[in-house]
Amino acid sequence: xxxxxxxxxxxxxxxxxxxxxxxLYGKPALAMAIDRYATATxxxxxxxxxxxxLTDLAHRSRLSIQRLYHLKxxxxxxxxxxxxxxxDVRRVLQKxxxxxxxxxxLMSDVRPLALSDGANISIQSNIPIGCGMGSSAAxxxxxxxxxxxxxxxxxxxxxxxxxxxxxxxMQHGESSGLDLQVMIQGGCVYxxxxxxxxxxxxxxxxxxxxxxxxxxxxxxCVTAVKKHFQSNQLANDxxxxxxxxxxxxxxxxxxxxxxxxxxxxxxxxxxxxVPDKVQRFIRTIEGEEGAAKICGAGAIRGECAGxxxxxxxxKKSFVSIAERFGYTMLDVACEVRGVYAV
Numbered sequence: 404x405x406x407x408x409x410x411x412x413x414x415x416x417x418x419x420x421x422x423x424x425x426x427l428y429g430k431p432a433l434a435m436a437i438d439r440y441a442t443a444t445x446x447x448x449x450x451x452x453x454x455x456x457l458t459d460l461a462h463r464s465r466l467s468i469q470r471l472y473h474l475k476x477x478x479x480x481x482x483x484x485x486x487x488x489x490x491d492v493r494r495v496l497q498k499x500x501x502x503x504x505x506x507x508x509l510m511s512d513v514r515p516l517a518l519s520d521g522a523n524i525s526i527q528s529n530i531p532i533g534c535g536m537g538s539s540a541a542x543x544x545x546x547x548x549x550x551x552x553x554x555x556x557x558x559x560x561x562x563x564x565x566x567x568x569x570x571x572x573m574q575h576g577e578s579s580g581l582d583l584q585v586m587i588q589g590g591c592v593y594x595x596x597x598x599x600x601x602x603x604x605x606x607x608x609x610x611x612x613x614x615x616x617x618x619x620x621x622x623x624c625v626t627a628v629k630k631h632f633q634s635n636q637l638a639n640d641x642x643x644x645x646x647x648x649x650x651x652x653x654x655x656x657x658x659x660x661x662x663x664x665x666x667x668x669x670x671x672x673x674x675x676x677v678p679d680k681v682q683r684f685i686r687t688i689e690g691e692e693g694a695a696k697i698c699g700a701g702a703i704r705g706e707c708a709g710x711x712x713x714x715x716x717x718k719k720s721f722v723s724i725a726e727r728f729g730y731t732m733l734d735v736a737c738e739v740r741g742v743y744a745v
Contacts, residue, residue, distance in 0.1 A: 408447050410553040411745040413440040414544040415738040416530040417537040417585045418611070418698045418712065421648045421667055422594075424674060425641035426579040427625065428632050431595035433649050434585045435604065436738040439536065441528040442745075443545035445553045448521035455503060456525045459532065462500040474501065475508035478573055485576060492576035492622035502539060506546040506570045513556060513566070522553070533616045534709035535699015540582035543570045544742045552744050560587060576622040589741035593649050602649070604737035607657055608716050611733040612725045614681050615707030617700075624676055624700035631674040641670055657714075664694035664714055676701030681708045684728045688713055691720045 416439040422432025448454055452465045466474070481495045496502055503526055526545060530538040544567050551558045558566075564583055571578045581594055591602040617624075632638050644666045651659035668685055671677050677685075677697055685695040693715030702708045710733065713721050725732050 409445065410549050411442065411444045412545050412549040412552060412742060413442050413745055414541040414548065414586050414742040415440055415589065415740070416541055416735075417582050418710070418735070419535070419581065420605075420652070420698070420712065421645040421663075422581075422641065423535075423671070423697075423699055423701075424625070424628050424676070425632070425638055425645070426581050426594065427577055428638050429596060430638055430642040431593060431645045431649070432579070432581050433591075433593050433602070433645055433652070434581055435591035435602075436585050436589045436741065437536070437735045438738045439528075439530045439735060441526060441530060441538065441541035441545040443542075443549040444523075444525045444527075445549045446523045446525075448523045450521045452521045453507065454521065454523045455500065455507075456523070457500050457503055458525070458527045460500050462498075464500070464504075466504065471504060471508040472511065474504055475511070478505050482573055492626065493620060495573050495576075502570065502574055503542055503546050505573055506543045506567070507550060509566055509570055510547060510550045510554075510556070513558065513562065514554075524549070531613060531616070531710070533620065534613060535697065535701075536710060537582040537586065539574045539621075540567070540571055540586055543567045544583065544586050548742045548744075563587065574622065575620075575625060577625055587741045590739045591652075591737060602652065604739065605652055606655060607652070607660055607714060608718065610713040610718060610721060611698075611735050612684075612695075612711045612713055612721070613731040613733055614684070614709065614711055614728075615730075617702035617707050617709055618705030619702050621700040624703050627703045628674045628676060637670070637673070641667075644670060657716075661694040661714055664696050664712070665689065668694070668696040671697055671701060675703055676708070678702055678704075678706050678708050680706045680728070681711065684724065684730065685711065687724050687728075688715070688721060691715065691717055691724065693717065693721060 426432035
């Protein structure tokens with residue numbers, strides 16, 4: 404097996420336009436890849452270990468292949484304990500940096516990692532962590548795709564997806580695979596029952612506002628909202644609004660899109676993932692003839708909910724409102740490419 408001297412890979416972030424939480428219960432979702440990235444770089448190391456450098460987590464470590472195998476098996480065992488209800492999802496990974504290490508080690512499930520020398524793995528990201536933009540999924544995909552390119556493993560898209568899905572579950576407990584599908588394919592997609600349909604990238608005036616990193620993880624939110632989805636009516640309401648948003652997006656219908664973003668926001672508020680301060684912000688946006696909703700898991704406690712999607716034509720007013728609330732406006736665009744080697 405030939406090892407290359409250097410491989411660099413970019414995995415885009417994502418935004419869920421509609422369907423967060425409901426997608427875990429077989430309902431449709433609408434999402435797009437965005438031009439923010441987790442960049443994974445692998446270079447040769449003369450020492451026999453794997454050196455990890457995760458810039459955003461200010462983490463450096465060096466592990467042997469054997470230690471990585473042990474880490475993989477330990478995390479898998481803890482995940483099974485989570486599935487049995489014995490531990491909280493937060494205890495599956497001991498530290499955030501273990502996600503990248505687990506993603507690397509999981510590649511051995513395809514083929515033994517035959518490295519003639521060691522390797523350096525560096526991960527840099529401009530995707531805000533824990534804010535609904537897919538930072539975990541992008542890190543997983545970046546590492547796995549970089550390893551597959553470095554070792555010339557020729558993974559199929561489905562194999563890459565299935566491996567990455569296992570890793571994502573270690574972080575969130577459960578996963579629909581939506582984030583990964585969007586990041587592998589790129590562009591805008593509509594997903595229902597794991598079937599993916601391509602959509603044209605949105606051209607409506609969409610903006611992102613960062614309300615701050617939630618005090619809770621995606622996994623905690625997913626667990627907390629389960630009780631709400633015992634109601635078939637609520638799940639069906641989410642499905643209806645996602646289908647309506649999909650139609651409005653394809654028609655480029657601003658008014659219809661606003662109406663359904665507002666309906667979506669009220670459904671997300673009903674499952675208790677929109678903090679009071681964020682609700683006040685959204686009401687203020689609506690007072691300026693805009694519409695807004697959280698993108699991602701939201702938060703079941705605290706004041707911050709990650710990113711909020713804002714739709715409307717009065718960007719100047721939206722920027723002013725965001726500043727009054729202490730929030731930051733983010734510039735993003737649809738990324739048509741899925742994970743790729745630079």
